Amino acid sequence: MEISNIKTILYNTTVNNNQELINNITVGDKVSLINETSAVDEVILSVNSVPHSNVTTTTEPVTYTVTTETPMNNIQNIKEMLYKINHPAEGFVSGGSTESGEIGDAWDILQHIHRASDSTVNANVGVSRGQLLQLTHRDDWEEGNSSLFGNINLAFDKLDVNGDNSLSFSELKNFTGYELGSTKTNFQNKVDTYAAQIQQEYLACGSMNSKLNFAIDKAVDYMEAMGMTDHLAALRRLQNEGKIGVKDCNDGADFNDYLTGGATWTLGAYSFYPYVNENDPSTSADDGVLMLYATDDNAGLFLDQTYYAQSNIQWYELVSTVIHELTHATAYLYSGYPSENKVIPLTNPYDGQRYGYPGFTSDTLDRLRDSGCITDVEYNSYKTKLANSTLSYDEYFDLVEKTEVMWGEFLAYQTNEDYLDSVAHGDYRGSAEANGITSHINSYYTDEPVPTGDWWKTYGKIGYNA
Numbered sequence: 001m002e003i004s005n006i007k008t009i010l011y012n013t014t015v016n017n018n019q020e021l022i023n024n025i026t027v028g029d030k031v032s033l034i035n036e037t038s039a040v041d042e043v044i045l046s047v048n049s050v051p052h053s054n055v056t057t058t059t060e061p062v063t064y065t066v067t068t069e070t071p072m073n074n075i076q077n078i079k080e081m082l083y084k085i086n087h088p089a090e091g092f093v094s095g096g097s098t099e100s101g102e103i104g105d106a107w108d109i110l111q112h113i114h115r116a117s118d119s120t121v122n123a124n125v126g127v128s129r130g131q132l133l134q135l136t137h138r139d140d141w142e143e144g145n146s147s148l149f150g151n152i153n154l155a156f157d158k159l160d161v162n163g164d165n166s167l168s169f170s171e172l173k174n175f176t177g178y179e180l181g182s183t184k185t186n187f188q189n190k191v192d193t194y195a196a197q198i199q200q201e202y203l204a205c206g207s208m209n210s211k212l213n214f215a216i217d218k219a220v221d222y223m224e225a226m227g228m229t230d231h232l233a234a235l236r237r238l239q240n241e242g243k244i245g246v247k248d249c250n251d252g253a254d255f256n257d258y259l260t261g262g263a264t265w266t267l268g269a270y271s272f273y274p275y276v277n278e279n280d281p282s283t284s285a286d287d288g289v290l291m292l293y294a295t296d297d298n299a300g301l302f303l304d305q306t307y308y309a310q311s312n313i314q315w316y317e318l319v320s321t322v323i324h325e326l327t328h329a330t331a332y333l334y335s336g337y338p339s340e341n342k343v344i345p346l347t348n349p350y351d352g353q354r355y356g357y358p359g360f361t362s363d364t365l366d367r368l369r370d371s372g373c374i375t376d377v378e379y380n381s382y383k384t385k386l387a388n389s390t391l392s393y394d395e396y397f398d399l400v401e402k403t404e405v406m407w408g409e410f411l412a413y414q415t416n417e418d419y420l421d422s423v424a425h426g427d428y429r430g431s432a433e434a435n436g437i438t439s440h441i442n443s444y445y446t447d448e449p450v451p452t453g454d455w456w457k458t459y460g461k462i463g464y465n466a
Contacts (some may be wrong), residue, residue: 106172109152116141126168129156130225136422143429150424151187154316155194165225191424202315208246208305215303215318216244222323222419230367231415234329243300246308255306264444268303268321270328301325316423324416327407334364334403344386346393357396360386364403373402373451404449413437414456 106123113121117135121127135149136142142150152159152167152175159171175190205211216235223231238244249266257263303325308318335358343356365386369379382399385391391399405411417433420426428436434456441448 106169106175109148109172110169123169126166126171128166128225129153129160129221130227132156132167133222133225133422136424137418139421139426139429139433142421142424146188147421147424150422150426151191154423154425155191155198158194158197199315202318203311208303208309211308211315211318212244212246212303212322215315215322218315218319219322219326219419222319222422223326230330230333231323231326233333234326237332238301238329241300245300245302246305247302248306249302249304250306265307266304267307267317268301268325270301270325271299272328272331301329314425316420316425320416320419323419324412327412327415329407331403331407333361334367334406335360344391344396345389346391346396349393360399360403368402368406371406372453373405401449405451405455409441409445409448410437410451410455413440 110121110123110127113127113131113135117138118127118131121131132149132153136147136153142148152172155175156167159167159175161171162168202211202214205214220232220235222228223235235244249269253263253265255265258265301322303318303321307313344359345354345356347354365374365379365383368374369376374382382391382395385395414433414437417426417428417437426433434454437456
């Protein structure tokens, strides 16, 4: 129900019982809208109060929970009144509540996060970018709630007025109201307005290099908040080596063929070549074992200059492609380049000859284990055999394939899909991500190492959740 004409609300410094608290919340001519035998759920008090034994403190100094059982509609009434004290132009979803999944305003948003995801989030401290991003990866909930947190994050930079990389209760309440009902029209209009402003800033960059820098800044914000240290390390390495930019990624193909459906189009590319250990001539440049980043002038990360020059391409599309290609660019972290120029001598069972194959960094196994790509048992076995040089030929290539999975197409597509989910523009939801990504890879790639298990939820998520 919508409450109007609130005249006064009284906060006693000592609350003797639940009934006194209820009776002191009045509307109009001090007629309580709540049945006198009911209690309340949670309230935010604008002044300090001394709680009675029936009132338990949940967040010092201003959030209290009354423990008496309360019908849900009365909980909603009391929250609505408290909210409208300071926000008379706003309200709640009729009959909505955090518990039922409906979210009506800033209060409900923060309470939902507090209960469902992170108990450190509340109306006093707000929610950080990282905490918000974790919520965008709950695919099933987001799908059932119109990508609520993805939409909020899409407009994050416009909502974060003070630039502290978090959204306070005040910043959220200036953005939300009771508009999240069945149509959520007003809410979505606000999101679209903010997103359009960001798009105009992106288009105003002019040159493709400027647009790329804009997208990189957005990607860095996301990766830092998500703890994606491997991707950030790959980006910094490419920047330091001057190997990130824009170019024709389609070998002069006619863009009109793509527009008319007559051709596929490469949006971005990470070019890398076999690394040859100059100290060991038995390592061949074409052994196909592990592709490592080299110093070739054509190597690096590039975004297509034709596709992203189109004015209808959204800024988040470019950001997602940057993140996709940076997943490929983490390949060097699973190899002997650049910190360890070691090779592993193995006897090839097919010709009986002994060759030196590219080695791995000291933390390769740690990365594979921490990302869920190998089990603890496999980790211990590989570690022991690498240390005492008893790794077999087949075991070596099994390990190589697992490292390729970590920077291959499956994880690259999943990583950019995670990002698109975070701005409410993902193509797939939940397990449909696995099916959609797999179908795409089977159509356009060959001999791509296939991860096992629920890879779309777990693989490659070092430092952040699916």
